[in-house]
Amino acid sequence: MLNFLEEWSFFGGSILLIFIGLYGVLSRKNMIKILISLGLMDTGVNLLLVALGYVEAANAPIINSVNPSNAAAFVDPIPQALVLTSIVIGTAVLALGLALVMKIYDKYSTLNISEIRGLKW
Amino acid sequence: MLTKYIFVPAAAAFAAYILNKKNKKAGATITALVSAYLLLSLALIYGSWELNQSFNLSLMGYQLEFLMALTPLSWLFAVLTSAISLLIAVFSIDSQADFKFSSVFNLNFLLVIGSIMGVLFARDFLTLFIFWELMTWTSFYLISSGKKKMAGRAAYRYLILSAAAAYSFLMAVIFIFQQTGSFAFEPAAEFLLNNSAPQSILLLLAISLPFWVKAGIFPLHVWVKDAHGNAPKEFSPFLSGMLLKVGFYGLIVVFHQLSFFKIIENTIAYRGLPLLSYLFALLGAVTIITGTILAIRQEDMKKLIAYSSISQMGYIIIGIAIATPLGFSGSMLHLMNHLIFKSTIFLALAAVIYRTGTTKMYEVGGLIFRMPLTFAAYLTAIIALAGIPPTNGFISKWVIYQALIEKGYLFLALAAFFGSIASFMYVFKPLSTVFLGQLKPQHQEIKEVPLLMKIPMLILIGVIVLFGVFPGIQMNIISQISGDLGIETVNYSLYSIQGAFGAWNSLYIFNVFAAGFVIALLVFGLAKKSKLVGLLDTYSSGEYVTDAESYHYAYQYYRPFDRLFDNLAAKSLTGFYETLTANLLKSGESFRRIFAAGRVQNYALYSVLLFVILAAVGWII
Amino acid sequence: MKFRNLIALVITAAFALIILQAFTITPAAGEITLNEFGKADINNRTAQLYLNKSVNTDNKKVIYQESKNLESGSANIVTSVVANYRSFDTLGEITVLFLAAAGIGVVLNLENSKKKKFAADDSSLILNTGIKLLFPLLLLAGTYIFVYGHLSPGGGFQGGAVIATAFLLKMLSDNKFEIKEISITLVESTAGISFVGLGLYGLVTRGSFLENFMATGTVGQLFSAGIIPLIYIAIAFKVGAELTNIVKNLIEA
Incomplete structure (x- = not known):
């Protein structure tokens, strides 16, 4: 049971996180909440990527006095590098989204997304 | 070397663009020189029909073959293109000064010439499509560079129709490519012959759609009026004279070289003509009638002539569709002759516009006193257009009538006669209002156009009469084309053509007409001179006339006739x-x-x- | 529950189901398989090349404080991926960050009709004093993180973020604290130009963009790993300046 939980808390859990975020983006009315949901999706993706590179009982991929040689068991460094990139871009997206929300609040004086009907042609 | 006919104009186009920035006459001069060069080298390769060229290109795993070859048909069209562009370029040397986008005009004009050459020499669909699109786009820019506000909109309409048709062409071509693995004409023709007939007919109709659009045949003629009326005055002759004809080139290629007529040979027929062909001819008849009726209503001289172009296209399509030896020869003759007299008309009108700056007929009048040569050119051309001997227009129409009567197509013949008679009505309107009548006060100081504009008009007058007397010159190449396409040739000599019910000998007729002309000249010289009255000497019951123009006799010239067709015209296709x-x-x-x-x-x-x-x-x- | 929320739930659930069933597919022979959790097969992945530092050479054994002049001298393998093997990606990444910062600057400085200026109260004494104490320490910690990026966990992005945090706290605590726009821009562009300059120098001397043109030294020493520390320092300054700029813009708007 514990094994199952461990396995699914990383793969299934991160996928669940992604879809919770997706549901939040689609259903919440408050724009700040939508941005939080976007952040959740981001976290879910990052977790999933890192989990894909995990090796049981292995170390962080750094050669130091604890693991003096590359013969030791390391986890996969590439997903970690990717996630590093992903985190930075997620931050940039969130910051830009918040700036937009601020601007929209200035203009419409509301955070409710369904009261903002400007996006039609 | 067929590629030089494409790349020399293309290279010259950019040279003309750059040099024209320095001197406004340079561009048109280069265009004239290049056209003359093309004309000369085309004359030199006359008869060498085996000339061809091909390139291979490997692209994304496909072996693409670009084929070019010289056929009598493409030779004729190439000669016509370079000849008319030579005349127009010479004409436009002096008028460039009042042109806003002179450099771009010359760039695009040379590109259009080059791309038409590409279309004509192409022996595979890919080359054809590339140059066809190039031609459409460059002519789009040319039309939209017209001075009037409507020019952009008119050009846009032209582009939309052309683009939609081009996509249908492309779709059909790609379908054929999927089946045969080649873009060339011959395997496609073979595939279409062996394919199931309905599918082949559908494919060929899709392929021919851009050509129908370009030729301005009835349901697709809506772009012609505005494009012609708003194009720059120097480009209108080329647009009406040549670009419309390129559509017919494509149609002939589809009908004969892609064996469309062979495919429909055994379908239901009406008087020996497959129903689809008869439908095409019927479209031509409708085109004649609509074009004529609408032309008569116009107040703008360029739009009037544009509608006349539409109606004349009807004659050509009738002849091509019935595809008898006489019909085909008549079409080709009319195609050449229409090019000649219609560009004369447009050049004469361009000369008028150059001097007066207006295209409205009721704003001018009496220009015969100031521009006699322009008047002479216009008069000769409209005589040809109305189909009166001894001009070339008569002969081609005569051959088409012969072909129609021979087979007994009553409605088609009726439409053709109607168009011929009514065409004199609409071409007489500019004649009497622009050239005859009285000179407007503001046009008292107008002079005849400069020498360089006179020369093309003089040459065209000469050609109209020359071909009117010696149609054998044209029949020479037409018989080669018919031979190449597998149509029986018509018996002809230098000055006579053998019709279905007898021969036409133009030499006799010319002599008779010359004698008549001399007698008329004598009468004119000896009889009493006419008396001039004041321009606004209009009876108005003592009322003060505020808008003299609506009392000008040119305004709503044929109102009683127009009234007959008011209901019809209100339901215009454009609407x-x-x-x-x-x-x-x-x-x-x-x-x-x-x-x-x-x-x-x-x-x-x-x-x-x-x-x-x-x-x-x-x-x- | 509203109708739209129901639809959103149904769509999301359908999507999730379709994605989850992918985990149950048994792959055919020769297809790439998804490892079970914790059983990633590092030996058959690209990662092995990076771990052995043998993408171009064939060094097999890397020993801490002993191996010299390796292909990539960084002890932190993630760093060697981010700042050496895939440093071109990283250049693109900081460009994205730069674009976001520029976008925020543009969006927030657009003309708006009803501009409200908050007159913020002075912050509490505890926050003020605490941050006065923390500010130099945070700067130091950030510097440590990016300078030791090739030896220990951390690097330019993390160090830059810590430095930006220090400035954020400073701005929160002190109303009068202000960084000049020009100094941020100067730091940011200098860092960006030096990153690209390092890459171009590699292009000129070694023939490919961002190639390591310095001696890589001994694994595990501070002065080792060639241009990796230099790139990370440039990244740290750039990221720090950009994040500070974002924070500044958001606070001032």
Whole structure:
């Protein structure tokens, strides 16, 4: 049971996180909440990527006095590098989204997304 | 070397663009020189029909072959193109000064010439399509560079129609390519012959759609009036004279070289003519009638002549569609002759516009006193257009009548006669209002056009009469074309053509007419001179006339005749297309309201839904 | 529950189901398989090359404080991926960050009709004093993180973020604290230009963009790994300046 939980808390859990975020983006009315949901999706993706590179009982991929040689068991460094990139871009997206929300609040004086009907042609 | 006919104009185009920035006459001079060079080298390769060229290109795993070859048909069209562009370029040397986009005009004009050459020499669909599109786009820019406000809109309409048709062409061509693995004409023709007939007919109709559009045949003629009326005055002769004809080149290629007529040979026939061919001829007849009726109503001289172009195209398509030896020869003759006299008319009008700056007929008058040569050119050309001997227009129409009567196509013949008689009505309108009548006060100081503009008009007058007397010169190449396409040739000599019910000998007729002309000249010289009255000497019951123009006799010249067709003209096809567009937009708008009501989250929902559907489809497959 | 929320739930659930069923597919022979959790097969992945530092050479054994002049001298393998093997990606990444910062600057400085200026109260004494104490320490910690990026966990992005945090706290605590726009821009552009300059120098001397043109030294020493520390320092300054700029813009708007 514990094994199952461990396995699914990383793969299934991160996928669940992604879809919770997706549901939040689609259903919440408050724009700040939508941005939080976007952040959740981001976290879910990052977790999933890192989990894909995990090796049981292995170390962080750094050669130091604890693991003096590359013969030791390391986890996969590439997903970690990717996630590093992903985190930075997620931050940039969130910051830009918040700036937009601020601007929209200035203009419409509301955070409710369904009261903002400007996006039609 | 057939590529030089494409690349010399293309290279010269950029040279003309750069040099024209320095000197406004340089561009047109270069155009004239290049056209003369093309004409000369085309004359030198006359008869060497085995000339061809091909390039191979490997692209994304496909072996593409670009084929070019010289046939009598393409030779004729190439000669016509370079000849008319030579005359127009010479004409436009002096008029460049009042041209806003002179450099761009010359660049595009040379590119159009080059791309037409590419279209004519192409022996595979890919080359044809590339140059066809190039031609469409460059002529689009040329039309939209016209001075009037409407020019952009007119050019846009032209482009939309051409583009839609070009896509249908491309679709059919790619379908054929899938089946045969080659873009060349011969395997395509073979494939279409062996394919099931309905599919082949559909494919060929799709392929021929851009040519129908370019030729301005009835349901697709809506672009012609505005494009011709608003194009720069120097380009109108080329547009009407040559660009419309390139459409017929394409149609002949589809009908004969892609064996369209062979495919429909055994379908239901009417008087020995397959029903589809008869339908095409019927379209031609409708084109003649609509073009004529609408031309008579016009107040703008360029638009009037544009409608006349539409109606004359009807004659050509009738002849091509019935495809008898006489019909085909008549079409080709009319095609050449229409090019000659219609460019004369447009050049004469361009000369008038150059001097007066207006295209409205009721704003000018009496220019015969100031521009006699322009008047002479216009007069000769309209005599040819109305089909009166001893000009070339008569002969081609005569041959087409012969072909129609021979087979007994009553309605077609009726339409052709109607168009011929009524055409004199509409061409007489500019004659009597622009050239005859009285000179307007503001046009007292007008002079005849400069020498360089006179020369092309003089040459064209000469050619009209020359071909009117010696149609054998034209029949020479036409018989080669007919031979090449597998149509029986008509018996002809230098000055006579053998019709279905007897021969036409133009030499006798010319002599008779010359004698008549001399007698008329004597009468004119000896009889009393006419008396000039004041321009605004209009009877108005003592009322003060505020808008003299509406009392000008040129305004609504044929009103009683027009009244007959008022109901018909109100239901114009342009209006129909416009209502169609409006309704389409409206229904699209109401459809949009359901989905795009401005709720931001819905848009997110739609994109996620799309992903779900894609994922589900991927899963199921 | 509203109708739209129901639809959103249904769509999301359908999507999730379709994605989750992918985990149950048994792959055919020769297809790439998804490892079970914790059983990633590093030996058959690209990662092995990076771990052995043998993408171009064939060094097999890397020993801490002993191996010299390796292909990439960084002890932190993630760093060697981010700042050496895939440093071109990283250049693109900081460009994205730069674009976001520029976008925020543009969006927030658009003309708006009803501009409200908050007159913020002075912050509490505890926050003020605490941050006065923390500010130099945070700067130091950030510097440590990016300078030791090739030896220990951390690097330019993390160090830059810590430095930006220090400035954020400073701005929160002190109303009068202000960084000049020009100094941020100067730091940011200098860092960006030096990153690209390092890459171009590699292009000129070694023939490919961002190639390591310095001696890589001994694994595990501070002065080792060639241009990796230099790139990370440039990244740290750039990221720090950009994040500070974002924070500044958001606070001032």
